[in-house]
Amino acid sequence: MKILVNGAWRDTLAGELSAVLEELGYGGSIVTTAVNGEFVAAAARARTPLAEGDRLEVLAPMQGG
Amino acid sequence: MLQLYQTALRSRLLLGTARYPSPAVLTEAVRAARAEVVTVSLRRESGGERAGQAFWSIIRQLGVRVLPNTAGCHSVKEAVTTAHMAREVFGTPWIKLEVIGEDDTLQPDVFGLTEAARLLCAEGFEVFPYTTEDLVVAERLLAAGCRVLMPWGAPIGSGRGLNNLFGLKALRAHFPEVPLIIDAGLGVPSHAAQALELGFDAVLINTAVAQARDPVQMAAAFAQAVEAGAAARLAGPIEPRDLAAPSTPLIGTAFRG
Numbered sequence: 001m002k003i004l005v006n007g008a009w010r011d012t013l014a015g016e017l018s019a020v021l022e023e024l025g026y027g028g029s030i031v032t033t034a035v036n037g038e039f040v041a042a043a044a045r046a047r048t049p050l051a052e053g054d055r056l057e058v059l060a061p062m063q064g065g
Numbered sequence: 066m067l068q069l070y071q072t073a074l075r076s077r078l079l080l081g082t083a084r085y086p087s088p089a090v091l092t093e094a095v096r097a098a099r100a101e102v103v104t105v106s107l108r109r110e111s112g113g114e115r116a117g118q119a120f121w122s123i124i125r126q127l128g129v130r131v132l133p134n135t136a137g138c139h140s141v142k143e144a145v146t147t148a149h150m151a152r153e154v155f156g157t158p159w160i161k162l163e164v165i166g167e168d169d170t171l172q173p174d175v176f177g178l179t180e181a182a183r184l185l186c187a188e189g190f191e192v193f194p195y196t197t198e199d200l201v202v203a204e205r206l207l208a209a210g211c212r213v214l215m216p217w218g219a220p221i222g223s224g225r226g227l228n229n230l231f232g233l234k235a236l237r238a239h240f241p242e243v244p245l246i247i248d249a250g251l252g253v254p255s256h257a258a259q260a261l262e263l264g265f266d267a268v269l270i271n272t273a274v275a276q277a278r279d280p281v282q283m284a285a286a287f288a289q290a291v292e293a294g295a296a297a298r299l300a301g302p303i304e305p306r307d308l309a310a311p312s313t314p315l316i317g318t319a320f321r322g
Contacts, residue, residue, distance in 0.1 A: 006109040025112025030121060032107065032150040037142060039149035057109065059150055060117025061124070063091075064106025064134045065081030065221070065249075065271035 081271025186210025219250025254290030261294025
């Protein structure tokens, strides 16, 4: 299925958010996620299924003012 | 001591972490500023990139508190979601709440700001709202549950100093017990000293340090200015007057009478 990851369309075979993150290379990274504009806590990723067309944001710590 | 929610701090200089020439300069600047709080942010990261991890490990090694921001958010929804994401990653209830309303000045959308502040305070966040000097907005933010306010000095990154002295003095006078941190727009250490002399509790500096020719030296200069301003406030500045008043005693002046 196709999902929008950080604004770019990506193909994924995985179903749950945790598996999608692994597939996209985020395994072991310190990241935080939102699906369709809603925060999804790390503890909830394994029970959060993604669907065609979902918008996934994967954010990491960055410099800020 | 500066009291921000339940945290007591010695330093009255908060430092931003963006726009430094290198991570090494950032590290040295934080040390030179003697900052105990630095601001951080969240940005999109690609799989396998690890830029965020590298930055986060630098910050953790500094042993300072972090104040995550919601920079770049233009709506209540974006800001609230970003705050949740920041709390998870950075492990702090502190959030520097920015809801931007206008892109040329990066002026806060104070309507969205007060609404986002209300939602986040109700969830137990300790909100540091980036606001203007508007007294009514300040009242609303305090009513929403904010215990610290961060009025702008001037537009972010502009280096103009305290743009609206009258408004900022009124804000200070109106809320004598609320910690007020000047956030944004300061350019040189004298601006920071002036803010502290006027009774503001602290300043947050980023661009003025990070983009200086020598950021480490500028960080040290801001630290000195903030200490000088705070000491001057405690010492009680004189009131300005229109006419001269001789400082040397007139009694016993030679050649008179």
